Amino acid sequence: DVKVTQSSRYLVKRTGEKVFLECVQDMDHENMFWYRQDPGLGLRLIYFSYDVKMKEKGDIPEGYSVSREKKERFSLILESASTNQTSMYLCASSRTDGYTFGSGTRLTVV
Amino acid sequence: QQPVQSPQAVILREGEDAVINCSSSKALYSVHWYRQKHGEAPVFLMILLKGGEQKGHEKISASFNEKKQQSSLYLTASQLSYSGTYFCGTVTGGGNKLTFGTGTQLKVEL
Numbered sequence: 472d473v474k475v476t477q478s479s480r481y482l483v484k485r486t487g488e489k490v491f492l493e494c495v496q497d498m499d500h501e502n503m504f505w506y507r508q509d510p511g512l513g514l515r516l517i518y519f520s521y522d523v524k525m526k527e528k529g530d531i532p533e534g535y536s537v538s539r540e541k542k543e544r545f546s547l548i549l550e551s552a553s554t555n556q557t558s559m560y561l562c563a564s565s566r567t568d569g570y571t572f573g574s575g576t577r578l579t580v581v
Numbered sequence: 582q583q584p585v586q587s588p589q590a591v592i593l594r595e596g597e598d599a600v601i602n603c604s605s606s607k608a609l610y611s612v613h614w615y616r617q618k619h620g621e622a623p624v625f626l627m628i629l630l631k632g633g634e635q636k637g638h639e640k641i642s643a644s645f646n647e648k649k650q651q652s653s654l655y656l657t658a659s660q661l662s663y664s665g666t667y668f669c670g671t672v673t674g675g676g677n678k679l680t681f682g683t684g685t686q687l688k689v690e691l
Contacts, residue, residue, distance in 0.1 A: 502677050513583060513668060513683040514623070521676060530680070561622065565677055568636060569613060569625030570670075 474498070475564050477573035484580050490549040492576050494562030502565045503545035505529075505537065507558040508575070514561065520545055552580045582606055584671045586682035593659045593689045601654040601685045603669030612645055612652040613670040613679055616663075623668060627654075659689045 478493035496503065502521050506514040506529075516529030518537040526537050534556060538546045545564075549556055557580045563570040584605040591599055603612060611630045614637070615623040627637030629645035629652055637643075642655045656663055666686050670679035 504678070506681075511683060514670075514681040515583075516678065516680065519678055527678075529678070567677065568628050570615075570623075570679065571625065572622035574622050 475562055475571050475573040477560075477562050477576050479576050480574065482576055482578045484549075484552050484578065486553060486580055488549075488552050488580075490552050490578065490580075492547040492549075492560055492562075492578070494545045494547070494564075494573055495543050496545075496564040496571070497543065498564070498566075498571075499542065500564040500566050500571075501542070503539065504563045504565075504570065505535075505545065505547045506561045506563065507531070508561055509558050517547065517560075549578075552578075554580050556580050583680055584669055584682040586667075586669055586685050588685060589683075590686040591688070593663075593687065595659060595661060595689055595691055597659055597689075599656045599659060599687060601656070601667050601669075601687070603652045603654075603671070603682055605650040605671050605673065607650065607671075607673040609645075609647060609650050609652075610672040610674070612643075612672075614641070614643060614652075614654050615668045615670065615681075616665045617668065617684075618665040626667075656687070659687075661689050661691070663687060664689045 504519040505517040562573040614626040617623040666684045
């Protein structure tokens with residue numbers, strides 16, 4: 472089974488902090504994605520990557536950046552956390568078909 | 582632009598059937614369906630591709646009308662385990678980037 476592991480289940484950070492969310496997949500998938508999930512809004516795409524060192528903006532990239540130095544790892548960076556970035560963050564990976572999601576990181580910015 | 586799902590919520594008695602619809606304003610390459618149980622990650626159910634190919638869960642059925650830019654998920658003889666939020670995700674361009682709908686909450690009761 473493909474496994475997508477997100478490093479933290481819950482995180483509490485202060486406004487203005489730099490925050491790193493890590494995601495690792497173990498099935499050699501080319502494609503990796505970061506979404507945030509908010510009630511009533513569904514899942515919204517922040518950034519994605521189809522290859523190492525490659526990244527593309529999704530629908531809501533403002534305030535975020537990403538890093539993909541190795542194929543299995545895709546990191547989401549909040550440069551200066553703000554309260555409106557309080558959310559559930561989901562990482563996913565895929566080859567050509569369905570996504571496999573990680574368990575999510577619930578981030579609270581205070 | 583996110584695809585529109587309907588209904589937003591539905592309550593069924595065990596054994597009843599339900600249809601969840603997903604409609605896009607853009608031409609579709611493929612449609613994915615996922616189910617998310619409370620506190621868990623979304624789980625891939627099915628992918629429907631342009632041209633009629635389908636891959637996924639053997640007990641789930643779905644349709645894809647390319648002309649109308651719509652897909653429907655059919656849940657028959659519902660079981661308690663079908664409860665959760667169902668999301669459709671659409672691919673409207675090259676690659677495998679999904680735009681998700683806002684979800685349909687399904688509750689199956691005894």
